[in-house]
Amino acid sequence: MATARAGVAGSDARLANPVAASAVELIAEPPLVPLGALHRGRQALSARISLRNVSRRRLEVRLSPATRAAGVVVRIRPDRVVVRPGRARVVGITIRATTRPAGPGALRGAIRAVAGPGARLRIDWSAAVPIDRPPVVTRVALSRSAFAPDDQRPAVLSLVAGRVDGSVERPQLLPLSRLEIELHRGRRRLGTLARLRDVLPGRYAFGVTGRGPRGARLAPGRYLLRVVGVPVGGGRVTRIDLPFRVK
The missing domain is CATH 2.60.40.10 (Immunoglobulins)
Incomplete structure (x- = not known):
């Protein structure tokens, strides 16, 4: 102080x-x-x-x-x-x-x-x-686009959150105030599967087990994962959609 x-x-x-x-x-x-x-x-x-x-x-x-x-x-x-x-x-x-x-x-x-x-x-x-260039979430990928619900061997959602701009001598970190993974089916939002706050720049991975926000197994059909990244201090929000199918 x-x-x-x-x-x-x-x-x-x-x-x-x-x-x-x-x-x-x-x-x-x-x-x-x-x-x-x-x-x-x-x-x-x-x-x-x-x-x-x-x-x-x-x-x-x-x-x-x-x-x-x-x-x-x-x-x-x-x-x-x-x-x-x-x-x-x-x-x-x-x-x-x-x-x-x-x-x-x-x-x-x-x-x-x-x-x-x-x-x-x-x-x-x-x-x-900061450099105002979207996005603040990149390299988003799902290891499998179709899978059956499985708690032991889930599909893996990987991504890079935030950015490191500038140079090696003078780097500038742009963290996220919030990172969310939402589950949608058609036009209906089913809920949030994961939410992180105060996220430092880096690579992150999440297991997608085929269960919904309340823990129940998802019925077979087509779904969509929406990754939402909110930069610290405001700025443009990044939204990336990944479709997948539950067998």
């Missing part, structure tokens, strides 16, 4: 100073504010920061942008709060990008919180700028 300390005369920043260490008055949670992803067509991102007073005195905190990327407007609301001892106040930060840099990349900046003479706190923020 980010911490603000009151200044201590005669202290040396290169040495551990127990007096200065005890002078921490204000902490920010989170210390690094993730604003999400700035997808194409989106200009603003917002987040909230909790400022906690860990001192024994009342703090009047003033907040202002410390640094910011070019073409970015930063707003803090409220920009002045009073935090009583042992209590916390929540403030909101919104960034608006007048120009969106080419992805993959990031926008970065910081907020300055001043709580009286000598007590200063720097809170960094960042926003990812």
